[in-house]
Amino acid sequence: MTDPVDLSSIAFWSRSPRERDRSLAILRRDRPVSRQRPLEDPVLPGAAGGGYWAVVGHAEVVAVSRDPQTYSSDARHGGVTMEALPPALARATQSIIAMDAPEHALLRRLVSSAFTPRRMTEMDGAIRRAARDIVAGAGAKEEFDFVADVAEPLPIWAICEILGLDEPDRTWILPHANAMTGCRDPEYGGADPIGALRDGLVAFGALTAELIDDRRRHPGEDLISALAEAEVDGERLTDDEIAAFVILLVIAGNETTRHAIAHGVKALRDTPEQWAAVAADPERHREGTVEEMVRWATPIMTFRRTVTRPALLGGHQVAPGESVVLFYESANRDETVFTDPWRFDIGRRPNRHIAFGGGGPHFCLGALMARKQIGHLVAEVVRQMPALELAEPRYVIGNFINAIGVMPARSGALA
Numbered sequence: 001m002t003d004p005v006d007l008s009s010i011a012f013w014s015r016s017p018r019e020r021d022r023s024l025a026i027l028r029r030d031r032p033v034s035r036q037r038p039l040e041d042p043v044l045p046g047a048a049g050g051g052y053w054a055v056v057g058h059a060e061v062v063a064v065s066r067d068p069q070t071y072s073s074d075a076r077h078g079g080v081t082m083e084a085l086p087p088a089l090a091r092a093t094q095s096i097i098a099m100d101a102p103e104h105a106l107l108r109r110l111v112s113s114a115f116t117p118r119r120m121t122e123m124d125g126a127i128r129r130a131a132r133d134i135v136a137g138a139g140a141k142e143e144f145d146f147v148a149d150v151a152e153p154l155p156i157w158a159i160c161e162i163l164g165l166d167e168p169d170r171t172w173i174l175p176h177a178n179a180m181t182g183c184r185d186p187e188y189g190g191a192d193p194i195g196a197l198r199d200g201l202v203a204f205g206a207l208t209a210e211l212i213d214d215r216r217r218h219p220g221e222d223l224i225s226a227l228a229e230a231e232v233d234g235e236r237l238t239d240d241e242i243a244a245f246v247i248l249l250v251i252a253g254n255e256t257t258r259h260a261i262a263h264g265v266k267a268l269r270d271t272p273e274q275w276a277a278v279a280a281d282p283e284r285h286r287e288g289t290v291e292e293m294v295r296w297a298t299p300i301m302t303f304r305r306t307v308t309r310p311a312l313l314g315g316h317q318v319a320p321g322e323s324v325v326l327f328y329e330s331a332n333r334d335e336t337v338f339t340d341p342w343r344f345d346i347g348r349r350p351n352r353h354i355a356f357g358g359g360g361p362h363f364c365l366g367a368l369m370a371r372k373q374i375g376h377l378v379a380e381v382v383r384q385m386p387a388l389e390l391a392e393p394r395y396v397i398g399n400f401i402n403a404i405g406v407m408p409a410r411s412g413a414l415a
Ligand code: HEM
Pocket: 065, 096, 097, 098, 108, 159, 248, 249, 252, 253, 254, 256, 257, 260, 294, 298, 299, 300, 303, 355, 356, 357, 358, 359, 360, 361, 362, 363, 364, 365, 366, 367, 369, 370
């Protein structure tokens, strides 16, 4: 029996976050795990399968995330997006996030070298300078789009730094990265997200092959050089495996951080006393502001798992082959964990949000990197644009990324 509160309609996914939460709040209170009908009109025919279990409570999302033996991420089940991909496409575009142990642990160890706290500390000064320049560039315009001019450039810059890309590749990468996130908003992702994914696959495949060739001859400090040299069980990674990781990075690190910044700065601007507190002492409020912005935005709304063995989930018997969808957005508004969850509060302690994942083996590899970017960018916005004005955002339709398409802004920049 499917639940009367329907999370599968296009109408549901076209609403604003606050409107969506009216439905999610009913389920959180009464039925944190519910049976849902197949997604209405999926982008890929057949991707909706036979429906899914919707997991909307904080405790339940954490429990599924920490039990990868029962809840698989593997590409052979279509990977981790709500709409299952053909296995070959999932493997070629989702890399380690669509793998289970032991393969996942091995590859994750290899790519982790690019994200160690030491590496992040080394990048800190460069991130700060990039944030300062981006905000100054937008401020010089007086009127601009906060998403395109402030929130978008830094995350893609950081990914290019990690990959060690030269200038021409940097300008090329952003349009592909944007198109590949696979939303169904015609103005934003385009009418053919699967086509965009395939095009991106070909384009990133070609770019990575060139880079690998170059780095084998002239190794550097970048991730591609490390991966080109790395071995798993005595075997070199193939070019396709490296390309898949590059695509995952571009998808995982780009829009996520962008929308955390866009939603987060809007929320901070809408609470003048908190904006003033950050302006007066950015360092003191930095950690609280970043964590609350990430909770508030919850940039990834859903990920999916596939059941591998019979289990009991929220009082329901789930069976092998069934899909389980984790609603991070709802878990981060769970009233049993967050007091007054719709209040934006940079002083929230503890802030047990799970926007970076519920704590299992796939916990976000880029969390430190994202936190650094958000921290530096927000500090610069507050410093350089003390009278910033933001219009209401235009939300993007889709069931994956909690995206803002456009947010007109006036800088009120310092002269
Ligand atoms: C605010 C920004 C971000 C958010 C909200 C976010 C969220 C997430 C989530 C929910 C997961 C899956 C966790 C799970 O299944 O338990 C994930 C995985 C991942 N993220 Fe992030 N992410 C962000 C930024 C980044 C950045 C900047 C990068 C890299 C440049 C990155 C790279 C990755 C990778 C590689 C994985 C896969 C890890 C694995 O499967 O072992 N993310 N992220």
